[in-house]
Amino acid sequence: MIRFEEVGKVYPDGTTAVDGLSFEVAEGELVTLVGPSGCGKTTTMMMVNRLIEPTSGRILVGGEDISQVDPVRLRRRIGYVIQQVGLFPHRTVLDNTATVPTLLGWKKRRARARAAELLDLVGLDPKTFGDRYPEQLSGG
């Protein structure tokens, strides 16, 4: 569950990017932010894992006020899809996918098995694509 309670963000130059935003996303629910350029979508997303700190209001993830959670611990349990510059070019597709489990201290075998499952889930056969490097795939 992700819950925004009257969340606001005013950047240091005085720009109000987000103003009194409240909403709740249930576990398993799919939500898309849609709006004109500059309306605050990226700012909103980046506040969920504390890459940007709100200037007012409160954000809860799984019932916890994220301002009280260590940002690194918070980020390691929020999955997101990265492409191109967010990938490690010198690591294989399988190792890139296993990055967070490895940081969490999972045994190599378990992390790689989970990464293979996830590749399979998105339609990338791990046998075909797991040992390739990011530049050997399309961007998406």
Ligand SMILES: Nc1ncnc2c1ncn2[C@@H]1O[C@H](COP(=O)(O)OP(=O)(O)OP(=O)(O)O)[C@@H](O)[C@H]1O
């Ligand atoms: N670091 C910053 N300092 C000052 N203003 C900023 C900063 N980052 C974003 N803004 C401003 O905050 C507002 C919201 O920006 P944001 O990037 O969240 O919009 P967006 O909805 O993601 O836009 P787009 O659809 O163009 O990606 C805009 O007016 C933007 O110019």
Ligand SMILES: [Mg+2]
């Ligand atoms: Mg944006």
